Amino acid sequence: AQKITQTQPGMFVQEKEAVTLDCTYDTSDPSYGLFWYKQPSSGEMIFLIYQGSYDQQNATEGRYSLNFQKARKSANLVISASQLGDSAMYFCAMREGMGSNYQLIWGAGTKLIIKP
Amino acid sequence: DGGITQSPKYLFRKEGQNVTLSCEQNLNHDAMYWYRQDPGQGLRLIYYSQIVNDFQKGDIAEGYSVSREKKESFPLTVTSAQKNPTAFYLCASSIGGQGALEAFFGQGTRLTVV
Numbered sequence: 001a002q003k004i005t006q007t008q009p010g011m012f013v014q015e016k017e018a019v020t021l022d023c024t025y026d027t028s029d030p031s032y033g034l035f036w037y038k039q040p041s042s043g044e045m046i047f048l049i050y051q052g053s054y055d056q057q058n059a060t061e062g063r064y065s066l067n068f069q070k071a072r073k074s075a076n077l078v079i080s081a082s083q084l085g086d087s088a089m090y091f092c093a094m095r096e097g098m099g100s101n102y103q104l105i106w107g108a109g110t111k112l113i114i115k116p
Numbered sequence: 117d118g119g120i121t122q123s124p125k126y127l128f129r130k131e132g133q134n135v136t137l138s139c140e141q142n143l144n145h146d147a148m149y150w151y152r153q154d155p156g157q158g159l160r161l162i163y164y165s166q167i168v169n170d171f172q173k174g175d176i177a178e179g180y181s182v183s184r185e186k187k188e189s190f191p192l193t194v195t196s197a198q199k200n201p202t203a204f205y206l207c208a209s210s211i212g213g214q215g216a217l218e219a220f221f222g223q224g225t226r227l228t229v230v
Contacts, residue, residue: 004158009156035218042223043204043206043223043224043226044206044221044222044223044224045159045206045208045219045221046221047218047219047220050218091158091159093158093159104159104161104219105158106158106159106160107158108156108157108158109156109158
């Protein structure tokens, strides 16, 4: 069963609009973390934002915010005022497990294209 | 500048050949990882290493081997036993465990079997 689901294979968004990228997860572990990474065409993965399962407030990093709805098991990424440079693949990932042997589980990604 | 360097960027392998992908980091990170990325799929963990001279298999270790003789280096060998090696390979490092803190990634190596 998929533990991380990104339902949007691709999205087109007009420049300067806000965009929401969906991510739902499945875990029975009470302690977990959720990550979003950006992968531009150059190939490297760039860390964007992190949300811990016990964090009371939604994480924010500049134009990025994470809409964390624990009961729904969703961790959507919101990008405000989109820019052409935001065009890339976006991956949601979940850390579950305890101790020093954390495992990261990755979604299949969403390809975001910003239109001028 | 601190970072992770993967080489080569593109690599072609003949059937039955072993090839080695290089990964070097100067971030002084203890943990290093190798991931495989296929089109339309998320990353899958091949091997990871928490400290020098120690490494563990990930989800898809068959047909791959690694070494960690130095903190800075974590080369991946794709052996002839790997039947479908064509993929994009990403190396990463982090201060702590795999998901404890953000990981830093190299720019990847695209391996193609010819």
